[in-house]
Amino acid sequence: MSEDKKVPGVKTYDAAAGGWGALKATAITVRNEMDLLEGATTLLRTNQPTGFDCPGCAWPDPDHKSTFQFCENGAKAVTWEATKKRATPELIGQHTVSELLKMNDHELEELGRLTHPLVYNPETDRYQPIDWQAAFDQIAAQLQALSPEQVDFYTSGRASNEASFLYQLFARAYGSNNFPDCSNMCHECTSVGLPMSLGMGKGSVSLADFDKAELLLSIGHNPGTNHPRMMGTLHDMSKRNVPIVVLNPLKERALERFTSPQEKLEMITGRSVPIASDYLMLRAGGDAAAIKGIIKAVLALEDSRGGVLDKAFIAEHTHGFEAMAENIRATSWDDIEKISGLSRAHLETVAELYAKSNATIISYGMGITQHNRGTDNVRLLCDLLLLKGNIGKPGAGICPLRGHSNVQGNRTMGITEKPSADFLAALGKTFHFSPPSNHGRDALGTLEAMVNGDCQALICLGGNFAVALPDPEQCYPAMAKLALTVHVGTKLNRSHLLVSKASYILPCRGRTEQDIQASGPQAITVEDSMSMVHASVGKLAPASPDIKSEVAIVADLAAATLPDSGIDWLGLRDDYHKIRDAIAQVIPGFENFNERITHPGGFRLPLPHADRVWKTPSGKAEFSCYKGLEEDAATHNASILRLMTLRSHDQYNTTIYSYDDRYRGVFGRRDVLFMSPQDLASHGLEHGDLVDVETALEGVTMRYPGLTVISHDMAPGSVGAYYPEANCLVPRSFYDAQSGVPSYKSVPVRVSKSGAAQ
Numbered sequence: 001m002s003e004d005k006k007v008p009g010v011k012t013y014d015a016a017a018g019g020w021g022a023l024k025a026t027a028i029t030v031r032n033e034m035d036l037l038e039g040a041t042t043l044l045r046t047n048q049p050t051g052f053d054c055p056g057c058a059w060p061d062p063d064h065k066s067t068f069q070f071c072e073n074g075a076k077a078v079t080w081e082a083t084k085k086r087a088t089p090e091l092i093g094q095h096t097v098s099e100l101l102k103m104n105d106h107e108l109e110e111l112g113r114l115t116h117p118l119v120y121n122p123e124t125d126r127y128q129p130i131d132w133q134a135a136f137d138q139i140a141a142q143l144q145a146l147s148p149e150q151v152d153f154y155t156s157g158r159a160s161n162e163a164s165f166l167y168q169l170f171a172r173a174y175g176s177n178n179f180p181d182c183s184n185m186c187h188e189c190t191s192v193g194l195p196m197s198l199g200m201g202k203g204s205v206s207l208a209d210f211d212k213a214e215l216l217l218s219i220g221h222n223p224g225t226n227h228p229r230m231m232g233t234l235h236d237m238s239k240r241n242v243p244i245v246v247l248n249p250l251k252e253r254a255l256e257r258f259t260s261p262q263e264k265l266e267m268i269t270g271r272s273v274p275i276a277s278d279y280l281m282l283r284a285g286g287d288a289a290a291i292k293g294i295i296k297a298v299l300a301l302e303d304s305r306g307g308v309l310d311k312a313f314i315a316e317h318t319h320g321f322e323a324m325a326e327n328i329r330a331t332s333w334d335d336i337e338k339i340s341g342l343s344r345a346h347l348e349t350v351a352e353l354y355a356k357s358n359a360t361i362i363s364y365g366m367g368i369t370q371h372n373r374g375t376d377n378v379r380l381l382c383d384l385l386l387l388k389g390n391i392g393k394p395g396a397g398i399c400p401l402r403g404h405s406n407v408q409g410n411r412t413m414g415i416t417e418k419p420s421a422d423f424l425a426a427l428g429k430t431f432h433f434s435p436p437s438n439h440g441r442d443a444l445g446t447l448e449a450m451v452n453g454d455c456q457a458l459i460c461l462g463g464n465f466a467v468a469l470p471d472p473e474q475c476y477p478a479m480a481k482l483a484l485t486v487h488v489g490t491k492l493n494r495s496h497l498l499v500s501k502a503s504y505i506l507p508c509r510g511r512t513e514q515d516i517q518a519s520g521p522q523a524i525t526v527e528d529s530m531s532m533v534h535a536s537v538g539k540l541a542p543a544s545p546d547i548k549s550e551v552a553i554v555a556d557l558a559a560a561t562l563p564d565s566g567i568d569w570l571g572l573r574d575d576y577h578k579i580r581d582a583i584a585q586v587i588p589g590f591e592n593f594n595e596r597i598t599h600p601g602g603f604r605l606p607l608p609h610a611d612r613v614w615k616t617p618s619g620k621a622e623f624s625c626y627k628g629l630e631e632d633a634a635t636h637n638a639s640i641l642r643l644m645t646l647r648s649h650d651q652y653n654t655t656i657y658s659y660d661d662r663y664r665g666v667f668g669r670r671d672v673l674f675m676s677p678q679d680l681a682s683h684g685l686e687h688g689d690l691v692d693v694e695t696a697l698e699g700v701t702m703r704y705p706g707l708t709v710i711s712h713d714m715a716p717g718s719v720g721a722y723y724p725e726a727n728c729l730v731p732r733s734f735y736d737a738q739s740g741v742p743s744y745k746s747v748p749v750r751v752s753k754s755g756a757a758q
């Protein structure tokens with residue numbers, strides 16, 4: 001690593017990703033957060049058959065779950081939860097909330113695990129301890145006084161299946177379908193787009209498919225940081241000489257070269273394997289143009305030499321091919337090149353690889369979904385796959401990389417503002433009530449309702465709602481206007497401090513901790529990105545005797561709020577088998593739930609599209625017809641750049657583990673703007689200059705002043721800054737209309753030297 005003489009905290013990272021650097025980072029994290037021995041044994045239990053599911057990401061585990069998979073960022077997620085630091089009422093009560101608000105997000109969570117329920121006292125401007133039952137009774141009285149349309153129930157994707165199921169049951173028994181959730185900021189485009197194309201809102205691949213794939217297109221995700229256990233899979237593919245084509249505006253080190261900490265020889269020799277066989281540095285928001293270009297070139301290959309498309313599959317299984325092909329043929333190469341930032345020749349080489357491969361997987365993340373047309377983007381990826389029958393065939397398929405470790409499970413459990421009639425009927429029948437059938441609010445809907453006063457109470461099962469959402473300038477004051485906020489969480493964060501008329505923090509146990517209820521020790525279950533459902537059992541003693549499980553908190557709150565519902569909340573709380581029996585009755589695919597999770601590795605939920613059964617209205621897979629090439633509100637102005645808001649290597653969403661971003665060469669700071677050398681030159685800027693960034697959308701005034709611009713290997717036209725800080729540049733009106741996902745990866749911005757005349 002070499003120091004940058006000019007810009008403090010910037011270094012050039014020239015090694016491969018992974019390797020000893022990853023081991024060292026893990027050792028430091030364990031030392032800072034935990035007792036060494038306990039830390040080591042806890043990490044060894046991660047993702048083991050009798051252990052707990054890693055809260056780090058939703059990548060699945062191999063079938064033969066025996067060997068421990070080393071994972072730096074999984075270790076950070078685990079030790080951050082299992083830390084020995086404690087945010088006791090005494091510690092929190094030393095500060096007024098106004099003082100706590102001056103701490104940054106890292107400092108707030110660094111206070112440690114919450115140990116006792118707290119209530120805000122406006123007279124002292126402090127959080128103070130409260131008894132659990134008093135908290136439940138007070139919250140219940142306020143919920144009873146509000147109407148269900150005024151209350152919103154947020155879920156962040158760590159909540160277990162059992163907690164999520166009970167939570168949606170509580171909200172619906174209360175009368176609300178207002179379910180904003182983290183998926184609304186993340187993979188909602190997948191949940192909306194895949195059903196339109198394939199009849200199912202989940203990925204079609206299993207882990208075994210990666211062993212048989214002949215080509216991988218990895219688009220808009222950064223697995224070295226965000227899905228680190230995927231690196232083992234990519235490493236194996238690379239060693240099998242499977243081409244891995246990456247589409248990403250920014251050079252991400254782990255997608256270039258990786259040393260696997262599981263491979264002794266590589267660790268000893270310092271050797272690494274290349275990951276991307278071809279790295280296409282397209283412009284942010286240039287994916288649709290690039291994919292349309294690849295499809296265009298594939299169609300041209302079919303015309304010139306034939307035998308490229310899977311015509312039998314297209315005829316038997318799909319609908320809309322001709323309209324799609326005509327639309328693509330009408331798109332000009334000039335436009336494709338201009339908007340993608342890639343050359344025709346380069347896209348044609350990818351088309352050749354695609355034409356040659358008998359089994360292709362496309363994996364994708366936030367680079368695809370967080371755009372004005374995120375849902376259309378997802379459908380376009382399906383179009384490319386359908387051309388060669390790459391859905392429902394071994395070694396092929398679509399692989400959305402889900403975010404939170406159980407976000408997919410939350411959805412399966414009914415956390416959705418638009419529940420299906422079948423789901424509501426089954427829920428009502430099982431619990432003898434009439435659930436509301438109206439469409440409720442999603443995350444942006446809740447924000448809007450908070451601003452205009454329609455929403456009066458926000459209950460949060462985890463997460464950091466206000467910091468994750470766009471438009472903090474509107475969102476923060478709107479939180480303070482609410483009548484009631486309730487946060488179920490493990491650590492203190494900013495959303496907890498945006499206090500309303502009545503605010504409560506209810507501390508819960510995490511995945512790593514034992515969960516003992518009246519009937520004995522409990523397991524919870526989660527669903528990974530590939531629809532595998534399995535049990536998770538924590539082993540550590542809870543962070544405090546005064547914290548409860550998420551299930552217990554939801555059940556106790558429901559019992560206090562809805563004493564006449566006829567639902568045996570406390571019975572469900574006392575024995576999670578009963579919750580799973582209810583899930584089995586309500587949700588298809590969970591038959592014999594309790595029995596099936598006793599098998600190591602659990603079971604896979606039915607995925608009709610993986611068997612080429614298309615649950616679309618036409619009964620076929622549907623090609624889409626992507627109009628135009630622009631993914632985001634057009635700018636067509638050389639002075640306007642596209643801002644991608646990014647995660648560093650040392651953060652988990654709004655949780656900032658440290659100020660380092662090792663692979664991108666940034667240390668001890670986050671106040672930087674990544675820019676290409678070409679854009680630096682065209683903007684008359686130098687590496688290290690102080691710049692101001694402002695959003696370039698009509699009617700919007702949003703600024704982020706005082707960032708240090710650093711030169712980075714990335715596509716011209718695109719700039720990057722860290723999420724969540726850069727949310728001050730993302731307007732809440734800038735989102736994908738089909739899914740409601742904010743366009744966090746493509747905000748048009750102007751960049752100018754700080755102090756320069758505007």
Ligand SMILES: Nc1nc2c(c(=O)[nH]1)N[C@H]1C(S)=C(S)[C@@H](COP(=O)(O)OP(=O)(O)OC[C@H]3O[C@@H](n4cnc5c(=O)[nH]c(N)nc54)[C@H](O)[C@@H]3O)O[C@H]1N2
Pocket residue numbers: 056057073186219220221222223225226227247248249250252283284285286287364365366367368401402403404644645646647649651652653745746
């Ligand atoms: N350690 C860790 N793990 C995590 C998380 C975390 O914060 N930390 N978060 C979890 C969650 S909730 C999620 S959703 C996932 C997120 O995982 P990712 O989907 O990897 O999300 P991001 O880090 O936001 O980055 C996306 C990547 O997309 C690229 N990109 C940006 N814009 C574009 C574009 O227009 N086109 C293309 N092709 N690429 C683009 C960026 O350069 C970056 O490499 O990770 C999960 N896992």
Ligand SMILES: Nc1nc2c(c(=O)[nH]1)N[C@H]1C(S)=C(S)[C@@H](COP(=O)(O)OP(=O)(O)OC[C@H]3O[C@@H](n4cnc5c(=O)[nH]c(N)nc54)[C@H](O)[C@@H]3O)O[C@H]1N2
Pocket residue numbers: 109156157158159182183185186187366370403404461462463464465467468469488489490491492493508509510511550645646647652653654655723724726727730744
């Ligand atoms: N600009 C920009 N904004 C973004 C994104 C982006 O790429 N750019 N990404 C978006 C995405 S993909 C997502 S998913 C959202 C994330 O939004 P959220 O899911 O709301 O945010 P997190 O930061 O994951 O939530 C962290 C908090 O969760 C609590 N917590 C941790 N573990 C547990 C647990 O086991 N139980 C409970 N009850 N609480 C727990 C802790 O109190 C912690 O402070 O942010 C979105 N916002």
Ligand SMILES: [Mo]
Pocket residue numbers: 182185186187402403404
């Ligand atoms: Mo996410």
